[in-house]
Amino acid sequence: MELKHLDTFRTLAEELSFTRTALRLNYAQSSVTAHIQALEKELGVPLFDRMGAKLGLTNPGERLLKYAKEILKLVDDLHTEVPQGLEPSGRLTVGSVESLCAYKLSPIIREFKLRYPKVSLTFYIGVSNDLRDQTRAGLLDLALLMDKPTEDETLVIQPLSAEKLMILVHPSHSLAIKTQIHPCDLEGETILYPEPGSYRSLFEKYLVENGVRLTSTIEFSSVEAIKQSVIAGIGIALLPEMAVTRETENKELIAIEWSDSTSIIESQICWNRNKWMSPAATEFITLLQERFI
Numbered sequence: 001m002e003l004k005h006l007d008t009f010r011t012l013a014e015e016l017s018f019t020r021t022a023l024r025l026n027y028a029q030s031s032v033t034a035h036i037q038a039l040e041k042e043l044g045v046p047l048f049d050r051m052g053a054k055l056g057l058t059n060p061g062e063r064l065l066k067y068a069k070e071i072l073k074l075v076d077d078l079h080t081e082v083p084q085g086l087e088p089s090g091r092l093t094v095g096s097v098e099s100l101c102a103y104k105l106s107p108i109i110r111e112f113k114l115r116y117p118k119v120s121l122t123f124y125i126g127v128s129n130d131l132r133d134q135t136r137a138g139l140l141d142l143a144l145l146m147d148k149p150t151e152d153e154t155l156v157i158q159p160l161s162a163e164k165l166m167i168l169v170h171p172s173h174s175l176a177i178k179t180q181i182h183p184c185d186l187e188g189e190t191i192l193y194p195e196p197g198s199y200r201s202l203f204e205k206y207l208v209e210n211g212v213r214l215t216s217t218i219e220f221s222s223v224e225a226i227k228q229s230v231i232a233g234i235g236i237a238l239l240p241e242m243a244v245t246r247e248t249e250n251k252e253l254i255a256i257e258w259s260d261s262t263s264i265i266e267s268q269i270c271w272n273r274n275k276w277m278s279p280a281a282t283e284f285i286t287l288l289q290e291r292f293i
Contacts, residue, residue: 001042001073006068007049008035013065016055039064060080088280089118095131095143098121098223099243100267105144108291112284114271119280129197133172135272141281142271143289146199146240149266154274160267160292166200166255170233173254181258190216190235192226201264203238205258228252267292 012032022029029178037158040047047061057065071262096105101123111122112291124140126132131143136154146163167181175185191214194200207214218235220226227244231252238258247253257263269288271277279284 001039002035003072005035005039006072008032009061010068010072011063012048012055013057013061013068018055031263051164063215067090087118088278088283090117090278090280091120091122092278092280092284093124093139093141094284095126095140097128097131097144097146098125099240100144101125102147102223103240103242104267104292105243108287111291112287115287116280127195127197128199132270135270138272138275141275141278142269142285145268145270146265147268148202152270154272155272157268157270158289160269160288163265163267164242164264165203165238165258165265166235166244167258168227168230168239168244168253168255170230170256171251172233173236175236175256176254178256183207183212183259185211186214186216186236190218192229192235192237193217193219193222194226194239195219195225199238199240201269202265206258218240255293 008025008027008031015021018029018032021027022032023034023177027035033215036047043060043064045060046058047064049056049058073149105123107244111118113121124134126134128145129148131140131145132152132155133138135143136152144160145157150160151231167175169175175181175189176238178185183206196219216235218229220229223239223243225241227247229235230237232267233246244255262266269285270283271285
């Protein structure tokens with residue numbers, strides 16, 4: 001199966017006209033016909049219904065179109081990703097936990113784009129466990145996590161900075177006068193949790209080890225939703241200090257330390273040790289190590 005035949009098929013599926021397809025691809029109309037006939041012969045099914053002057057995809061044609069688009073996109077990506085020389089270019093796919101992407105990465109991304117305008121950046125937001133799995137599977141070039149120090153056979157994991165986790169309460173909450181939260185203070189409170197797979201697991205372990213039984217929890221997939229819910233007086237939450245600087249300065253939230261060593265975790269960068277690192281990925285990692293605070 002030739003790629004030019006798939007390209008002709010995709011174009012004809014979009015134009016539904018042999019004449020327009022030939023003009024668009026700069027082919028003779030007979031070449032367009034030959035490409036489609038070659039595909040139909042190889043697959044053993046008709047790809048188009050020809051009803052007089054009208055043209056439409058058959059069911060097999062609809063199925064082929066999905067694959068043709070994916071195959072041709074991969075070919076385009078290949079030409080983009082394979083760098084010409086050593087100048088960073090192509091696509092760089094980065095995973096990040098929400099807090100780091102929202103509150104720390106913007107100046108680094110800006111500097112990176114100024115240095116390497118030929119690099120196309122794509123960011124995916126997720127929780128640390130999922131981002132590690134996606135990096136192991138080769139779906140991400142690198143990922144930014146928040147977790148305790150750990151080792152991994154497949155991943156290179158390097159620390160970037162220490163991050164403090166804080167208990168957040170509404171200014172009118174009874175705990176707002178405290179300077180430090182102890183396990184017994186959380187009995188009977190409604191806890192607003194982020195998704196499983198994040199630093200939440202550290203907090204849950206802390207509560208279990210200290211015999212705290214929670215009777216009311218609410219789970220959110222968004223840090224912003226958690227903050228707004230605490231501001232609304234719905235419950236209390238555990239979030240990174242960097243994510244609530246504005247709200248604590250404006251007295252919308254009160255941030256309180258909690259009495260356990262797990263309140264300090266790491267911002268980390270990780271990548272698959274078995275995957276080729278493009279110049280773009282290498283330069284992004286270097287910039288993170290230089291600028292991350």
